[in-house]
Amino acid sequence: MQAVAAAGAGPRKPALRVRFARAAAPYLLILPGGGWLFLFFLLPILALAVTSLESGDFIAGFNFDWNVGNYTFGLQLYSSQFLHSIEYGGAATIVAFLVAYPAAYWIAFHAGPRKAAYLLIVLLPFFVSFVIRTLSWETLLADYGPLFKPLKDAGLLPGDFRVLATPVAVTGGLAYTFFPFMMLPIFASLEKIDRRLVEAAEDLFANRFEVFRRVIFPLSLPGVFAGVLLTGIPAVADYVNQDLLGGVGTTMIGRVIEEQFEVDINYPLAASLAFIFMVGLLAMLLAYQRIFGTKEILSD
Amino acid sequence: MTERQADGGGSAAPGDAVVSLEQVVKSFGSVIAVDHLDLEIRRGEFFSMLGPSGCGKTTTLRIIGGFEEPTEGTVKLDGRDVTDLPAYKRDVNTVFQSYGLFPHLNVFDNVAFGLRRRKVTGKEVERRVGEALELVNLTRMGRRRPSQLSGGQQQRVALARALVNHPQVLLLDEPLGALDLKLRKQMQLELKRIQDEVGITFIFVTHDQEEAMTISDRIAVMNHGRIEQLGRPEEVYERPSTTFVAEFLGASNLLHGKYAGVENGWGVVELDTGKRLLVKADPELAVAEQVKVGVRPEKITVHSRAQSLEPGVNTLEATLTSAVFVGVSYQYFFATKEGGGLSAFDRNAGGGPVAAQGEAVSLAWRPEHTFVIPVGTGETQPAAEAPLVGEPA
Numbered sequence: 001m002q003a004v005a006a007a008g009a010g011p012r013k014p015a016l017r018v019r020f021a022r023a024a025a026p027y028l029l030i031l032p033g034g035g036w037l038f039l040f041f042l043l044p045i046l047a048l049a050v051t052s053l054e055s056g057d058f059i060a061g062f063n064f065d066w067n068v069g070n071y072t073f074g075l076q077l078y079s080s081q082f083l084h085s086i087e088y089g090g091a092a093t094i095v096a097f098l099v100a101y102p103a104a105y106w107i108a109f110h111a112g113p114r115k116a117a118y119l120l121i122v123l124l125p126f127f128v129s130f131v132i133r134t135l136s137w138e139t140l141l142a143d144y145g146p147l148f149k150p151l152k153d154a155g156l157l158p159g160d161f162r163v164l165a166t167p168v169a170v171t172g173g174l175a176y177t178f179f180p181f182m183m184l185p186i187f188a189s190l191e192k193i194d195r196r197l198v199e200a201a202e203d204l205f206a207n208r209f210e211v212f213r214r215v216i217f218p219l220s221l222p223g224v225f226a227g228v229l230l231t232g233i234p235a236v237a238d239y240v241n242q243d244l245l246g247g248v249g250t251t252m253i254g255r256v257i258e259e260q261f262e263v264d265i266n267y268p269l270a271a272s273l274a275f276i277f278m279v280g281l282l283a284m285l286l287a288y289q290r291i292f293g294t295k296e297i298l299s300d
Numbered sequence: 301m302t303e304r305q306a307d308g309g310g311s312a313a314p315g316d317a318v319v320s321l322e323q324v325v326k327s328f329g330s331v332i333a334v335d336h337l338d339l340e341i342r343r344g345e346f347f348s349m350l351g352p353s354g355c356g357k358t359t360t361l362r363i364i365g366g367f368e369e370p371t372e373g374t375v376k377l378d379g380r381d382v383t384d385l386p387a388y389k390r391d392v393n394t395v396f397q398s399y400g401l402f403p404h405l406n407v408f409d410n411v412a413f414g415l416r417r418r419k420v421t422g423k424e425v426e427r428r429v430g431e432a433l434e435l436v437n438l439t440r441m442g443r444r445r446p447s448q449l450s451g452g453q454q455q456r457v458a459l460a461r462a463l464v465n466h467p468q469v470l471l472l473d474e475p476l477g478a479l480d481l482k483l484r485k486q487m488q489l490e491l492k493r494i495q496d497e498v499g500i501t502f503i504f505v506t507h508d509q510e511e512a513m514t515i516s517d518r519i520a521v522m523n524h525g526r527i528e529q530l531g532r533p534e535e536v537y538e539r540p541s542t543t544f545v546a547e548f549l550g551a552s553n554l555l556h557g558k559y560a561g562v563e564n565g566w567g568v569v570e571l572d573t574g575k576r577l578l579v580k581a582d583p584e585l586a587v588a589e590q591v592k593v594g595v596r597p598e599k600i601t602v603h604s605r606a607q608s609l610e611p612g613v614n615t616l617e618a619t620l621t622s623a624v625f626v627g628v629s630y631q632y633f634f635a636t637k638e639g640g641g642l643s644a645f646d647r648n649a650g651g652g653p654v655a656a657q658g659e660a661v662s663l664a665w666r667p668e669h670t671f672v673i674p675v676g677t678g679e680t681q682p683a684a685e686a687p688l689v690g691e692p693a
Contacts, residue, residue, distance in 0.1 A: 194400075196400045197400055197403075199367055199400065200400030200401075200402070201413070202366075202367075202386070202388045203365060203387055203393055203394045203396075203400075204388075204413045204417060204461070205388050205417035205465075206388055206413075207388050210417060214413070215402060218404045219403070219404055
């Protein structure tokens with residue numbers, strides 16, 4: 001076998017062993033990542049799918065019997081929490097975009113040689129653990145905390161004024177938490193824009209606003225697209241912010257799933273809620289990609 | 301310097317200047333890029349600014365386009381002072397060296413960009429973009445993205461995008477720099493054709509003297525932020541007024557001597573060795589004034605020592621040091637008693653090289669092909685260099 005391979009290879013064809021190695025290389029390279037995904041993503045998802053179709057309770061035990069009722073029941077019972085997730089997550093994404101874009105634009109185009117320093121200043125708070133940051137917000141925004149107590153004492157705000165435990169606090173917290181994921185991709189795509197294109201647009205009678213609208217903004221869309229995904233997905237799924245900054249009326253679905261798993265120990269319901277959430281998110285992403293997808297720009 | 305400029309610019313019909321720069325200065329920190337420049341560009345001409353990198357030609361172009369604000373001086377466009385007018389309000393368009401095509405727009409939308417900013421709409425946009433693309437032979441490319449075009453095609457789109465606006469003046473910043481030689485030659489002729497067709501004033505910046513001579517009506521040769529000489533290509537080539545111009549516009553053979561006055565209608569220059577050469581009589585030269593005399597290599601003929609030469613031509617005795625075959629011609633290098641090396645071109649008509657290496661020969665050329673450059677009158681390079689300590693990048 002060896003001899004045949006060697007004879008057949010000659011000077012033209014590399015040895016069989018080399019050809020085999022070349023053919024196998026892509027699969028070998030994908031093995032660690034693929035194995036990881038299989039073990040820690042695919043298998044748990046399958047397990048979750050099975051769980052979501054079980055019935056029974058913690059004491060009597062769960063058994064698999066194609067119990068589709070978990071899905072309809074979960075959707076009915078927690079529809080408002082699903083809606084909260086989409087509302088707060090969506091609003092937080094918009095807020096983060098509105099704050100991040102001008103900042104990224106200014107740093108990329110007008111900060112001159114101190115670009116890196118400004119970027120560091122913006123990102124410095126995020127070097128602190130996000131739980132601590134969210135707890136700080138809770139303290140700051142407390143009904144009689146350092147921010148509102150003086151104002152209430154001075155009579156500038158009514159005594160029952162509150163931000164904590166409202167949708168505003170949750171949305172703000174989410175926008176704040178995921179701000180870097182919005183800003184960095186936008187900054188990167190703005191930074192990449194050839195400054196000579198700005199001159200070309202000015203040469204073609206575009207004033208500053210039109211330069212932005214017709215050249216800079218369209219060319220920064222890949223960054224905006226990435227920023228919205230990176231902010232939107234975790235913001236919709238987050239449950240820490242609504243736990244610390246929200247109240248009874250602002251529960252998001254992530255919190256419900258966590259409770260069903262850890263407090264109520266209703267695994268089938270928790271699993272079916274997780275599945276509904278995942279599929280819904282996927283559908284929204286696909287729609288988003290279809291409407292705002294910037295494949296053409298990205299492929300340039 | 302100012303006097304020389306007046307020579308070149310003086311023939312411009314006054315009042316027909318579409319662009320005029322008056323005492324324009326541009327400095328970047330301590331570096332002076334443009335140094336008290338006066339310049340009038342006539343309506344409809346193909347004007348070139350030629351010079352080495354850092355001579356201020358691109359800065360001058362950017363000042364006309366509105367991308368740089370002059371430190372001092374006035375810029376007029378069609379008689380109107382536009383010094384403080386931003387680029388987007390000037391009736392001037394630019395073809396950039398890097399083309400600057402918008403990658404997110406297709407060819408049609410790139411070309412339509414300027415029209416749409418000027419509120420031209422619908423059918424009118426389509427008609428004019430169609431015309432512009434036809435002018436540059438890109439009729440079927442409207443739907444393509446710039447990234448799908450070759451360098452030459454991108455160049456044409458950039459040209460169409462500027463011309464479609466019918467500007468008063470078109471600025472071209474080394475637009476052919478990125479093209480290979482053959483395409484470059486082709487585009488030079490194409491540019492000339494397009495300029496004839498549309499009749500718009502073209503201001504063209506290049507460091508390639510051959511390119512400038514091929515396409516220009518007039519050339520301003522620039523050095524250290526000033527214009528060394530301005531005139532038709534033949535004028536600046538055949539009668540360079542400074543050493544810099546003589547050397548920048550092709551190989552030139554310069555010999556040092558002094559002006560000895562007029563004899564029989566010809567001016568006479570006595571070289572340092574006592575050898576006398578005939579030149580065109582120039583009333584502006586004083587007797588005994590220090591000068592350089594020069595002759596272009598293609599004007600020189602090479603003869604054997606024994607050969608008798610017709611009277612009235614300039615001759616020099618020389619020894620051939622090397623001969624180089626360049627295809628269309630031979631290029632010879634000679635050593636002379638006068639000190640300088642001389643070079644000559646001889647058309648490759650099939651006879652082989654005229655002399656062997658080390659052979660003593662006579663070089664001859666006609667007096668009218670000899671040019672004279674005054675030295676040390678404040679008009680040549682040392683004086684022009686003096687106020688400029690920092691070399692512009």
